[in-house]
Amino acid sequence: MVNVAVIGTGYVGLVTGACLAEAGHRVVCADRDEVKIGRLRTGVVPIYEPGLEELVRANAEAGRLRFASDAAEAVASSDVVLFAVGTPPLANGDVDTGPLFEAVAEAAAHTRTPKLFAIKSTVPVGTARKAERLVARALPRPVKVDVVSNPEFLREGSAIRDTFEADRIVIGCADPEAGERLAGLYEPFGRPVQMTDRESAELIKYAANAFLAVKISFINEVANVCEKVGADIRSVARGIGADRRIGPHFLNAGIGYGGSCFPKDTKAQLRIAENVEYDFQILRAAVHVNAMQRIRFANAVERTLGGSLAGKRVAVLGLAFKPHTDDVRDAPAIDIIRLLHDKGADVRAYDPVATANARRHLPDVELFDEPYGAIAGADAIVVTTEWPQVAALDLDRVKRLMTAPVVLDGRRAFEPEAMRARGFRYVGVGIPAEPASGT
Ligand SMILES: NC(=O)C1=CN([C@@H]2O[C@H](COP(=O)(O)OP(=O)(O)OC[C@H]3O[C@@H](n4cnc5c(N)ncnc54)[C@H](O)[C@@H]3O)[C@@H](O)[C@H]2O)C=CC1
Ligand SMILES: O=C(O)[C@H]1O[C@H](OP(=O)(O)OP(=O)(O)OC[C@H]2O[C@@H](n3ccc(=O)[nH]c3=O)[C@H](O)[C@@H]2O)[C@H](O)[C@@H](O)[C@@H]1O
Numbered sequence: 497m498v499n500v501a502v503i504g505t506g507y508v509g510l511v512t513g514a515c516l517a518e519a520g521h522r523v524v525c526a527d528r529d530e531v532k533i534g535r536l537r538t539g540v541v542p543i544y545e546p547g548l549e550e551l552v553r554a555n556a557e558a559g560r561l562r563f564a565s566d567a568a569e570a571v572a573s574s575d576v577v578l579f580a581v582g583t584p585p586l587a588n589g590d591v592d593t594g595p596l597f598e599a600v601a602e603a604a605a606h607t608r609t610p611k612l613f614a615i616k617s618t619v620p621v622g623t624a625r626k627a628e629r630l631v632a633r634a635l636p637r638p639v640k641v642d643v644v645s646n647p648e649f650l651r652e653g654s655a656i657r658d659t660f661e662a663d664r665i666v667i668g669c670a671d672p673e674a675g676e677r678l679a680g681l682y683e684p685f686g687r688p689v690q691m692t693d694r695e696s697a698e699l700i701k702y703a704a705n706a707f708l709a710v711k712i713s714f715i716n717e718v719a720n721v722c723e724k725v726g727a728d729i730r731s732v733a734r735g736i737g738a739d740r741r742i743g744p745h746f747l748n749a750g751i752g753y754g755g756s757c758f759p760k761d762t763k764a765q766l767r768i769a770e771n772v773e774y775d776f777q778i779l780r781a782a783v784h785v786n787a788m789q790r791i792r793f794a795n796a797v798e799r800t801l802g803g804s805l806a807g808k809r810v811a812v813l814g815l816a817f818k819p820h821t822d823d824v825r826d827a828p829a830i831d832i833i834r835l836l837h838d839k840g841a842d843v844r845a846y847d848p849v850a851t852a853n854a855r856r857h858l859p860d861v862e863l864f865d866e867p868y869g870a871i872a873g874a875d876a877i878v879v880t881t882e883w884p885q886v887a888a889l890d891l892d893r894v895k896r897l898m899t900a901p902v903v904l905d906g907r908r909a910f911e912p913e914a915m916r917a918r919g920f921r922y923v924g925v926g927i928p929a930e931p932a933s934g935t
Contacts, residue, residue: 668697814881
């Protein structure tokens with residue numbers, strides 16, 4: 497059992513804290529947001545993540561997980577301090593490491609016994625080294641504090657499983673003994689650990705997200721070609737994904753990536769490369785393709801509805817950037833709705849959990865927590881998040897509610913053949929307009 501403090505109780509901090517508590521450690525999650533901490537103390541989990549509320553409550557009741565707004569007390573009672581504060585972009589495109597350095601300096605100022613500081617936030621190369629120098633200056637008296645890099649790879653919506661079943665745990669350290677101590681914390685998870693230097697660990701995180709973003713933009717470009725040559729992206733993705741060197745994952749073509757991570761981290765990595773006078777061309781192209789994919793899809797809606805959206809009612813299904821989360825940060829749906837709205841469409845949108853978060857981004861759009869209200873009177877359905885609730889719609893009822901049975905599916909929520917067999921005009925990304933033979 498290790499006493500752990502987690503500084504920054506956002507998505508990563510809360511999930512990591514709860515999973516470490518479940519593994520038997522004694523964890524205190526701290527955040528400067530007192531309202532959030534107050535809610536967590538009463539068992540209210542501020543994010544929608546399947547299984548998280550139960551995990552938090554069970555571990556809080558067992559006395560292994562508690563919450564603090566006072567970082568000083570959290571740090572004083574811990575041997576390992578994990579930093580999981582946000583690292584948003586600054587207006588000039590650089591990563592804002594200010595809040596992280598503030599948290600590190602504050603923790604150091606309250607350190608009186610030897611500790612291990614581990615940076616989980618996604619940070620530019622060199623941040624752990626800088627943090628180490630900051631710690632040396634902020635310590636009230638000289639004690640040994642190791643600063644290691646420990647990037648996080650969890651996904652929203654499957655964050656708990658991703659933590660317990662991580663493909664790898666990356667630990668970047670200057671002193672191997674410090675790395676081993678951090679590896680000990682994760683030992684109950686039984687996952688492979690990669691030890692490396694701090695700079696490489698920091699770059700692994702950005703390179704992993706960049707590679708995945710490139711993979712998505714690549715398959716989206718192949719899908720765009722499919723539409724022009726009459727091929728089917730489903731067959732193409734299956735065919736290339738069967739090659740073990742390519743792999744079948746992250747080859748779902750559609751309206752591109754969104755969320756709080758890929759858009760932010762790809763742009764951050766472009767900026768990091770620019771700062772060392774390197775033009776990261778593939779990544780720049782991937783970011784551009786991703787932006788264009790939203791515009792292409794909105795244009796496809798317009799084309800499908802006869803070239804003008806003026807006076808047309810469109811039901812957009814899905815606001816979250818992916819299913820099983822209420823996160824709408826940089827969600828493709830938000831941009832697509834704005835584009836449709838600007839083209840004159842009367843947009844109504846549905847999401848099972850994200851309407852509250854989406855409201856401030858879409859003040860002029862009527863939002864529904866149930867799908868049929870959004871669909872009633874629609875000239876077309878536009879699918880922007882592949883929620884199971886969308887796939888499970890009563891299609892006869894949907895058809896009765898619409899003025900014409902038209903579906904534009906940006907996320908492959910439906911099977912094209914099944915939809916066409918039920919009398920829908922189905923338009924998908926990378927799917928031939930007419931069913932191709934042999935698929
Ligand atoms: N959300 C995700 O799925 C993943 C995020 N990451 C990275 O992890 C880091 C955290 O991300 P999220 O958890 O999504 O962020 P978040 O925005 O959900 O939470 C960050 C938290 O840090 C707190 N905070 C900020 N400055 C603080 C300070 N000085 N002292 C104490 N608390 C402070 C904020 O109040 C907030 O609650 C980022 O660098 C992100 O790129 C990495 C992997 C996955
Ligand atoms: O650094 C981060 O913060 C995290 O970013 C992503 O996780 P996340 O953003 O939660 O979600 P993903 O499941 O990766 O999906 C991101 C976006 O890509 C889209 N996507 C994903 C896969 C695919 O084949 N096609 C596709 O368009 C999704 O719809 C979604 O909009 C990474 O997958 C995590 O490993 C990483 O830890």
